[in-house]
């Protein structure tokens with residue numbers, strides 16, 4: 001039953017926009033991994049940053065990380081099935097995983113927002129990082145702002161969803 005339905009003063013249902021924040025391989029090692037490139041903030045800081053920003057934007061967020069390509073693809077399928085928007089840091093999969101790209105295309109083809117994010121700015125790094133096979137099917141990309149990339153991505157989802 002939705003709400004109390006008995007005429008009591010507060011009988012409202014708020015449908016919140018759902019966002020999956022998905023992180024690919026090695027991002028669980030943030031803080032310890034090449035801090036000169038990725039900064040000193042940890043994956044736990046990333047989770048807190050996303051939850052705090054989502055609350056301020058009235059978004060319902062679920063933050064996850066995996067080193068497994070199949071798991072990441074299963075989560076992208078889940079977003080299509082549940083109608084959740086996606087903030088995705090594909091990490092190294094960005095540069096070569098056509099399977100990840102194809103799953104991302106299903107998300108945006110379903111009319112959902114998918115923002116590709118990066119902590120660093122791959123365009124300013126080694127040549128192999130200049131190619132993203134994901135960008136062409138993403139709604140947009142935000143890179144180079146550390147954990148603020150995630151805050152900006154969540155704002156982009158909120159702006160896009162509210163029109």
Ligand code: DQA
Pocket residue numbers: 025026027089090091092093094117118119120121122129
């Ligand atoms: C990254 C950039 C990728 O090139 C790299 O493989 C990562 C992290 C970033 O957030 O800056 O693992 O996606």
